[in-house]
Amino acid sequence: MNIRIRHARPRDARRLVELAREVGSEPEGWLATDARWQSSGAERAHLRAAVRSRHVAVLVAEGEHGIVGRLSIARRPHAPNSHVAEIGLMVALAERGQGIGTALLAAAEHWARGAGIVKVELHVLPHNAAAIALYERVGYEREGLRRRHFRRGDVYFDAILMAKQLDELARKSV
Ligand SMILES: CC(C)(COP(=O)(O)OP(=O)(O)OC[C@H]1O[C@@H](n2cnc3c(N)ncnc32)[C@H](O)[C@@H]1OP(=O)(O)O)[C@@H](O)C(=O)NCCC(=O)NCCS
DSSP: OOOEEEEGGGHHHHEEEEHHHHHHHHHOOSSSSOOOOOOOOHHHHHHHHHHSSSEEEEEEETTTTTEEEEEEEESSGGGGTTTEEEEEEEOOGGTTSSSSSHHHHHHHHHHHHHHOOOOEEEEEEEEEEEHHHHHHHTOOEEEEEEEEEEOOOTTEEEEEEEEEOOHHHHTTTO
16 A cells, blocks of 8 residues: 655544544553544644644554554653653554554654654553564663553553654763
């Protein structure tokens, strides 16, 4: 399948909410959030803001039949770690294993470098072997275990914190 990576536009909101609901409904529970994703209206407002922002980007992978993947990246809001951005990633079930996740991560790194970000991080649930393998393959390292970091209803979840340094200088930091 031919895939194009591009920035999301406000009119993608409905499909992006649908994709998140599909992935969030998978019984394995890959996402920290469940199927109750934000409304299309809230998503549209978020995308409208992202288009103009140097701090947030939403990238989509688009195939012949529409959007099949989404990556969000957001810079940390406080000055001492505004060089860090957090990533969220999902690919439609039927389209996995074809390099779409890898392509979205590469595009996010490109955007992050352009925005002066030197470290990207993410949280992944410990049972998500596919995602962890992908992140390690493209250079993310485990930085720790966040205990009871997410909650769905009354249930708390641990999450693995992973990160990638985008420049050599950052690797040498004290
Ligand atoms: C994680 C996810 C985004 C990967 O997207 P993708 O398009 O399939 O990714 P790619 O095709 O680029 O890479 C797939 C990689 O996953 C890993 N992988 C896939 N299935 C695996 C399995 N059963 N066990 C271990 N690793 C596996 C491999 O590293 C594989 O790379 P390889 O084919 O080169 O060996 C996708 O599986 C997904 O959306 N999952 C549900 C939502 C999710 O977990 N999001 C991440 C939350 S942190």
